[in-house]
Amino acid sequence: MAHQVPDDGTLLPLMEEFYTIQGEGFNTGKAAYFIRLGGCDVGCHWCDVKESWDAELHPLTAADKIVENALKYPSRAVVVTGGEPLLYNLDYLTSGLRENGIKTFIETSGAYPMSGQWDWVCLSPKKFKKPAAGIAQHADELKVIIFNKSDFAWAEEHAAMVSAQCKLYLQPEWSKAKEMTPLIVDYVMNNPKWEISLQTHKYLNIP
Numbered sequence: 208m209a210h211q212v213p214d215d216g217t218l219l220p221l222m223e224e225f226y227t228i229q230g231e232g233f234n235t236g237k238a239a240y241f242i243r244l245g246g247c248d249v250g251c252h253w254c255d256v257k258e259s260w261d262a263e264l265h266p267l268t269a270a271d272k273i274v275e276n277a278l279k280y281p282s283r284a285v286v287v288t289g290g291e292p293l294l295y296n297l298d299y300l301t302s303g304l305r306e307n308g309i310k311t312f313i314e315t316s317g318a319y320p321m322s323g324q325w326d327w328v329c330l331s332p333k334k335f336k337k338p339a340a341g342i343a344q345h346a347d348e349l350k351v352i353i354f355n356k357s358d359f360a361w362a363e364e365h366a367a368m369v370s371a372q373c374k375l376y377l378q379p380e381w382s383k384a385k386e387m388t389p390l391i392v393d394y395v396m397n398n399p400k401w402e403i404s405l406q407t408h409k410y411l412n413i414p
């Protein structure tokens with residue numbers, strides 16, 4: 208079974224941490240320190256980081272140490288991702304980051320209740336395990352992955368749940384990008400409340 212992750216959030220299963228450029232969504236192009244937490248049971252068959260799923264494989268790491276590591280890099284922005292980061296209580300980590308002047312961004316499927324204090328929430332809802340009640344109201348950005356045509360309807364369903372200021376993105380699933388990108392381009396031109404988001408780090412060959 209899972210690690211005994213203390214529920215005070217002082218220890219978190221850390222898969223990797225790396226300094227790169229945010230490749231997706233509203234903050235595309237901005238340098239940020241990425242913290243990838245292990246553990247996810249959402250089960251997206253096209254997930255591009257399946258190595259993250261088993262939390263057991265990723266060592267419990269002190270949140271204080273993660274903050275200390277983030278401070279070694281010039282950007283004062285951290286993206287917490289995974290895995291599904293909201294499996295864990297992120298209050299302690301985000302207070303540590305913010306006390307040190309670091310802006311906190313999260314990438315989440317929303318499958319678990321919100322924790323942590325965030326400067327930017329990217330919600331990417333999944334059909335395989337639907338978002339928790341009320342989470343859509345926290346989203347600054349809704350980023351729906353388009354794997355097939357039915358995902359446009361799924362995107363609209365969630366657009367109806369987010370706040371009026373929430374930015375709306377459609378992002379092609381990587382393995383289907385050649386096929387789905389033209390459909391997304393067409394959809395955005397016809398429904399301009401949406402914008403296209405590309406995984407630019409994959410084109411740039413950076414993490």
Ligand SMILES: C[S@@+](CC[C@H](N)C(=O)[O-])C[C@H]1O[C@@H](n2cnc3c(N)ncnc32)[C@H](O)[C@@H]1O
Nearest residue numbers: 253254255289290291314315316331379380381
């Ligand atoms: C690996 S997930 C981790 C965070 C969280 N579990 C989630 O799904 O939002 C990070 C982002 O990558 C997106 N993503 C994962 N696999 C993808 C793929 N094959 N093509 C495009 N986007 C993908 C997710 O939808 C999410 O927005």
Ligand SMILES: Nc1nc2[nH]cc(C(=O)O)c2c(=O)[nH]1
Nearest residue numbers: 228229230231288314408414
């Ligand atoms: N450069 C870069 N940008 C990203 N934006 C979201 C990512 C993620 O895996 O959560 C990601 C990632 O893995 N790399």
Ligand code: SF4
Nearest residue numbers: 247249251254290316
């Ligand atoms: S929710 Fe995120 S980490 Fe989990 S399987 Fe889906 S894309 Fe991968």
Ligand SMILES: [Mg+2]
Nearest residue numbers: 255256288414
């Ligand atoms: Mg990624």
